[in-house]
Structures are given as C-alpha cells and as structure tokens.
Amino acid sequence: MRVPEDLNPSERRLWTAFTEGGQLDLAEGRDARTDVRRATEWGPERRIRAAALTALLHGVREASGGTTALHLNGARITGALGLRHLRAECSLLLENCYFDEPVDMAHAEVLSLSFRGSRIPGVDAYGVIARGDLMLSHVTADRIELFGARVEGRLWLVGARLTCADGYALDAPDMVVSGGLYCGGGFTAHGGVNLYGASVGAGFELDGARLVNSRGFALRAPNLVVASDLTCRNAVFAGGVNVFGAEIGGQFWLNATRLTNTDGWALNAPNAKVGGGLYSRGGMVAEGGVNLYGATIGAGVELEGGKLVNRRGAALRAPHMTVAGDLTCGDGFSAVGGVELSGCRVAGRLSFRGADLGGGEPMVLTCTNAEVREFFLDRLRSAPGVVSLAGATVETIHDDAGFRPESLDLDRARYVVLAPYRPARDRIAWIRHGRTCYQPWCYEQLAAYYRRIGHDEDARTVLLAKQRHRRDTLRLPAKLWGRLQDATVGYGYRPLRALGWLGSGIAATAVFFALHPPKRATGEGTPHFSAVAYAADVFLPVLDLGQQRAFVPQGAGQWVAWAAVLAGWVLATTVIAGITRNLART
Incomplete structure (x- = not known):
C-alpha cells in the first residue's frame, strides 16, 4: 500500500x-x-x-x-x-x-x-x-444513528452520554445485534432512545441509565426482541418506556426504577411477551401508570413497594394479562388511580396484602371475569372505594374484617373457599356492603360455600337474607306477603318459628274459650268440652277433633273463632310455601 x-x-x-x-x-x-x-x-x-x-x-x-x-x-x-x-x-x-x-x-x-x-x-x-x-x-x-445496523457481536454503550435537541439521541430502529446490548454504567440519552423493531440476541442492560425525552417516550421500543433479560435497575426514564408488543426471552427487571410521563403511560407494554418474570423489587415509581394490557408473563409479576400514579385512569392497567406465576402488589404498593385487571389470568396468587389501592384516595379495584387461584385482600391500607369481582373465578379469597369497600360487586363470581372463616352475619354484610341492587348469585355462592364446609345453619341464614333482600324489590302486596312469611317461618329457613306461632295461637284461643265456653250444639253424643281441644280443632285446618262441630261460640267468641281459623290457614299456607321452597332447592 x-x-x-x-x-x-x-x-x-x-x-x-x-x-x-x-x-x-x-x-x-x-x-x-x-x-x-x-x-x-x-x-x-x-x-x-x-x-x-x-x-x-x-x-x-x-x-x-x-x-x-x-x-x-x-x-x-x-x-x-x-x-x-x-x-x-x-x-x-x-x-x-x-x-x-x-x-x-x-x-x-x-x-x-x-x-x-x-x-x-x-x-x-x-x-x-x-x-x-x-x-x-x-x-x-450529539446523536448516534444506527437505523438498520447489523452488529454480529455486542453493542457497548456503557457510560455513553448522548444529546440530541431535535430527535432521538440514539436512533436504532430495526437494528440487529447478535450479542448483548449494554447501556448501563451511567449511560445518558437526552432526546431518548429509539429501538423500534430492534433485535438483541442476548441481554439488554440499562442498569443505572438515564433517558430523557420531552417529546415522546424516553425509550421507544415497540416490537423489540430481546433473547435474554431486559434489566433496568436503578434507571430513570423521563418520558416513559414503550415496549408495545415486545418479546423478552428472560426476565424484565425494574428494580428501583423511576418512570415518568405526563402525556401517557409511564410503562406501556400491551401485548408484550416476557418469558420469565417482571420484577420491581425494591420499589418502582411510575408517574403516568403502567399498561400491561394483554401481556403474557412466563413467571411472576412482583410490584411490591411500587408507587404508581395516573390521574387519567387506572394506575395499573392489565386487562387480559396472563401470568404463569404470582402477581404480588403488596408491602407498600400504592396505586393512585386504581387497578384494572378485568379478564386477567393468574395461575398463582394475586396479592394486594398491605397495599394502598387509592394512594390516599378511594380505592378502585376491577377484576371482572378474572381467573385467579388465590386472591389476597387482607391488611389493605386503602380508603373505602369500589371493588368488582363480577364474573371472576377464584379458588380462595383471603380477606379480613377491615376489608369494607364502599361497593363490592360479586355478581356471577365463583369461589371455593373464603379465608378465614367468618359467620354468616359477617359475610352477609360483606356482600351487601354498598350494594342496593338485588344480586341473587352472590347469596347462592355464599350459601354454597357454607354447605361445602358443613355449616348448614350459616347457609340457611344466607338464603334467608337473600329472600329479605329480594322482598325489598317487590311491590307492596308481595312485600306484605313476604313479611308474613318471614315472621312466621323465616321463608321456610326457620321452621321452628311455626311451632312457636302454633303453640301461642292455640294457647291464646284455649284461654279465651276456657273463660267464655261456647254453647253445646243440639243433638246426642256430643263430646265433653275441652278448651285446648276446641282451640286446636279451630286453629288447625287439617285436624278434626269433633269439638268445632259440637260447640258453637257465642257473641265475641264467634269473632275469636273466625280469627283463629284465618290465622291457622295463613300459618298453614306459609309453612307449605316454605317447605315447597326448600324442596325445590333440594
């Protein structure tokens, strides 16, 4: 040369x-x-x-x-x-x-x-x-342009300082890196990083990085593919992170990460697929909220200690997300704006133990049609608010006496166990809390739970409460008939009340006719008068002791006799209605 x-x-x-x-x-x-x-x-x-x-x-x-x-x-x-x-x-x-x-x-x-x-x-x-x-x-x-670049080894940006006033500081859409992408060690990008459609053949490290973008996402990486872990420990993303549809083969680490976005989601990851877990151990701050709509997580999601804030909607939005392990949001977790998990599927535990689902404001927790193995709602630090489990399927729900939302929707919810055991009166207040509309499903599910654990008396108490709630929705005539059934036999769930009413009615009638004996009817072979037998014959429409035919009441006794006959028929009718209701359930 x-x-x-x-x-x-x-x-x-x-x-x-x-x-x-x-x-x-x-x-x-x-x-x-x-x-x-x-x-x-x-x-x-x-x-x-x-x-x-x-x-x-x-x-x-x-x-x-x-x-x-x-x-x-x-x-x-x-x-x-x-x-x-x-x-x-x-x-x-x-x-x-x-x-x-x-x-x-x-x-x-x-x-x-x-x-x-x-x-x-x-x-x-x-x-x-x-x-x-x-x-x-x-x-x-000032700017590094790597659009469509092909790196057959590794890409190192450790400690790099990039600044761009009118675009992305690192612009690398459709870039392919066969090895790892390393942007930790104080890496800063004022103007943000664009990795739309990029592919990384190993891990992607952003530990300790600081990305700032006032015009859009600080990290724009829809459809990003990372073969191993994506780590963002102790990182700052002023402008948020967009990994819409990304595929991460390993873990997604967000330990002590701070994400802020005043115009959108702090972490936007709908339809993302993570082969491992999504972890923010040590707390994460997301001002703008976290969107995991339709995401698939191959292990667990840990958001303990996280501080999520969204003034425009749910702080954690994850409808139709699938989690192969546990989803834990306890121990200091806070969500200003609430949590939306409708249609979410969690193979393990869904825990809000010790969480604040309102950040000082009334909590909002929506788990409509969710599928969860164990659901923890105990030791909540939230102000009372709205909780919906409508249509959810849960094996075990853990709560405590302090769980009292303003409104709890359990319509069409299915569960097997409520832990810990609490008597029916507490659970009835639980499902009625803040609910004015009549939802028979809630009572049926609760009664079925008590029957499964052998507490039949609790089950009957729940079904009685169901009838009382239903009565409140009826018109006046039906409401009066319902009150009569409740007072006499507890809608068939308190049958011993009928014996009390029967005994009281016969005793009162017997005392009256003992003091005011009826006149013997004409004819031969009439039995001797017995006030008790006469009262029973009058009061019980299906009983014939011959006393009612043999003696005729006089004056006020006629009215007493007619009142006793009417009371007997009413009592018999309510007893039959209660028995029929129980037989129909059986």
Missing part, C-alpha cells in the same frame, strides 16, 4: 503502526477520559486529518502482512470523516479521540468498530455492518 506524500508526522506514525499491525497512542499514558475533555488544547502533534484516515482505510486491501485493525488512541480528528459504503477487512478502533465534525459511516462494513471514550458531534451509521463488536462506551456525542 503506497504511502501518500502529504502526511504529517503523526499520520505517518499511524500509517506505519497500521501496516505493522500495531497501535498509535497519542495520549502517551495520560488519563484518556480526563485528557479528551481538553482536546481543544492539544497541539498539532496529536492531530490526524480525516482525509488521511479515509485514504488509509480505502487502501487497506493493498496492505501486506494481514493487517486486521486500525487502532488510534488520543488523537484529534480534523475534518469530516466520510466512510460511507466503506468495505474494509479490518477493525476500526478510534478510541479517546476528539472529532471536530460528525462521522459518516452509513452502509459501511468493518470487522469491529470502536469509538470508545471519544467525543463526536454525531455518528451516522445507518445500515452499518460490524462483523464483531460495536463499542461506543463512554462516548460523548
């Missing part, structure tokens, strides 16, 4: 180092990160013209000795480095360098590419292909 004649001394040293397979270090032992900040003070001995680099790279095929890397450290690159459509069978390593102008590498192809520790006005690497790693760690740049 012919050496150009117009090279300065530093460029000749670089040319020699390149052809011999070595490195040119113009920093000469200085602290590279501190040194590059003072690049404007460097002398001419550290300057390399971009044109010289371009000539060197375009002539690489002529190099002898199998040169594989152009490695330059601590140089100031003057002029515009234009490497568009470059095809170089070598690695390009320009580290801890200062670039006067942006770098154009659109559609270039190299073995590996590194700008580690450099300061660059911007990098246009649209469609670039790196056969190895692409290293941008600790880079300071």
Whole structure:
C-alpha cells in the first residue's frame, strides 16, 4: 500500500503502526477520559486529518502482512470523516479521540468498530455492518444513528452520554445485534432512545441509565426482541418506556426504577411477551401508570413497594394479562388511580396484602371475569372505594374484617373457599356492603360455600337474607306477603318459628274459650268440652277433633273463632310455601 506524500508526522506514525499491525497512542499514558475533555488544547502533534484516515482505510486491501485493525488512541480528528459504503477487512478502533465534525459511516462494513471514550458531534451509521463488536462506551456525542445496523457481536454503550435537541439521541430502529446490548454504567440519552423493531440476541442492560425525552417516550421500543433479560435497575426514564408488543426471552427487571410521563403511560407494554418474570423489587415509581394490557408473563409479576400514579385512569392497567406465576402488589404498593385487571389470568396468587389501592384516595379495584387461584385482600391500607369481582373465578379469597369497600360487586363470581372463616352475619354484610341492587348469585355462592364446609345453619341464614333482600324489590302486596312469611317461618329457613306461632295461637284461643265456653250444639253424643281441644280443632285446618262441630261460640267468641281459623290457614299456607321452597332447592 503506497504511502501518500502529504502526511504529517503523526499520520505517518499511524500509517506505519497500521501496516505493522500495531497501535498509535497519542495520549502517551495520560488519563484518556480526563485528557479528551481538553482536546481543544492539544497541539498539532496529536492531530490526524480525516482525509488521511479515509485514504488509509480505502487502501487497506493493498496492505501486506494481514493487517486486521486500525487502532488510534488520543488523537484529534480534523475534518469530516466520510466512510460511507466503506468495505474494509479490518477493525476500526478510534478510541479517546476528539472529532471536530460528525462521522459518516452509513452502509459501511468493518470487522469491529470502536469509538470508545471519544467525543463526536454525531455518528451516522445507518445500515452499518460490524462483523464483531460495536463499542461506543463512554462516548460523548450529539446523536448516534444506527437505523438498520447489523452488529454480529455486542453493542457497548456503557457510560455513553448522548444529546440530541431535535430527535432521538440514539436512533436504532430495526437494528440487529447478535450479542448483548449494554447501556448501563451511567449511560445518558437526552432526546431518548429509539429501538423500534430492534433485535438483541442476548441481554439488554440499562442498569443505572438515564433517558430523557420531552417529546415522546424516553425509550421507544415497540416490537423489540430481546433473547435474554431486559434489566433496568436503578434507571430513570423521563418520558416513559414503550415496549408495545415486545418479546423478552428472560426476565424484565425494574428494580428501583423511576418512570415518568405526563402525556401517557409511564410503562406501556400491551401485548408484550416476557418469558420469565417482571420484577420491581425494591420499589418502582411510575408517574403516568403502567399498561400491561394483554401481556403474557412466563413467571411472576412482583410490584411490591411500587408507587404508581395516573390521574387519567387506572394506575395499573392489565386487562387480559396472563401470568404463569404470582402477581404480588403488596408491602407498600400504592396505586393512585386504581387497578384494572378485568379478564386477567393468574395461575398463582394475586396479592394486594398491605397495599394502598387509592394512594390516599378511594380505592378502585376491577377484576371482572378474572381467573385467579388465590386472591389476597387482607391488611389493605386503602380508603373505602369500589371493588368488582363480577364474573371472576377464584379458588380462595383471603380477606379480613377491615376489608369494607364502599361497593363490592360479586355478581356471577365463583369461589371455593373464603379465608378465614367468618359467620354468616359477617359475610352477609360483606356482600351487601354498598350494594342496593338485588344480586341473587352472590347469596347462592355464599350459601354454597357454607354447605361445602358443613355449616348448614350459616347457609340457611344466607338464603334467608337473600329472600329479605329480594322482598325489598317487590311491590307492596308481595312485600306484605313476604313479611308474613318471614315472621312466621323465616321463608321456610326457620321452621321452628311455626311451632312457636302454633303453640301461642292455640294457647291464646284455649284461654279465651276456657273463660267464655261456647254453647253445646243440639243433638246426642256430643263430646265433653275441652278448651285446648276446641282451640286446636279451630286453629288447625287439617285436624278434626269433633269439638268445632259440637260447640258453637257465642257473641265475641264467634269473632275469636273466625280469627283463629284465618290465622291457622295463613300459618298453614306459609309453612307449605316454605317447605315447597326448600324442596325445590333440594
């Protein structure tokens, strides 16, 4: 490869180092990160013209000795480095360098590419292909364009500081990285990161990162594919995160992460698929709420200690989400705006133990048509509000005496166990709390639960409460008839009341006729008068002791006798109605 004649001394040293397979270090032992900040003070001995680099790279095929890397450290690159459509069978390593102008590498192809520790006005690497790693760690740049890039190794952005006033600081839609994508260690992107449709063949790390975007999502990554974990521990996303339809093969970590979005969801992940779990151990702050509509989680969801706020709707919105493990939102979890889990399917536990589902405001919890194995609603710190389990299917519901929402909807809800056991009077108040409309299903389910555990008396108490609630919905005549049935036999669920009424009626009638005996009827063979037998004969319509035919009451006794006959028929009718109701249920 012919050496150009117009090279300065530093460029000749670089040319020699390149052809011999070595490195040119113009920093000469200085602290590279501190040194590059003072690049404007460097002398001419550290300057390399971009044109010289371009000539060197375009002539690489002529190099002898199998040169594989152009490695330059601590140089100031003057002029515009234009490497568009470059095809170089070598690695390009320009580290801890200062670039006067942006770098154009659109559609270039190299073995590996590194700008580690450099300061660059911007990098246009649209469609670039790196056969190895692409290293941008600790880079300071205005904008990095990686639209459609192909990185067959790993992409490093650890500690990088990117700033863009009119677009994404890192713009990499449809990028494919065969290895991992590493953006931790203080990575900052003022202008946000765009990874729409990108694919990462290993893990994606954003631990400790800070992404800021005032015009949209701080991390825009719909349809992102990550083969392993997506980790965002201790990260800040001012503008929120959008991973709509993303596929994450491993875990999704949000420990101590802060997400804020004043115009939309703080975490927007509808239809996302996570092969492992979604975890925010140590608490997560999401100002703008979390949207997991239709998401599929292959393990558990842990949101303990999370602080979710949404003034426009539900703080946690996850209708039709599927969770293969537990969904736990307890131990300090707070949701200002409530929780929406309609149609959600949780194979394990759904726990709000110790949670505040209103953040100081009335709680809102909607689990309509949800399917859950165990549901924990005990030790809630919420102000009374609205809870809906309408149509839900739950094996076990755990609550405590403190669970008293303003409105509890259990219509069409199915459950097997209520824990702990509480007597029927407490549970009746539980299902009636804040509900004025008559929902027979709620009573039937509660009665069935008591029968399953062998508490038949509790079951009858529930069914009696059901009839009383139904009576409140009827018109006056039916309501009066219902009150009569309730008073006499408790709608058939208190049959011993009939004996009390029967005994009292016969005794009162007997006392009256003992004091005012009826007149003996004419004819022979009439029995001797017995006040008790006469009262029983009059009071019981199905009993014939011969007393009523043999004796005729006089004066007021006629009215007493007719009243006793009427009372007897009423009592008999209510008893028959109660028996019929019980037989029909059986």
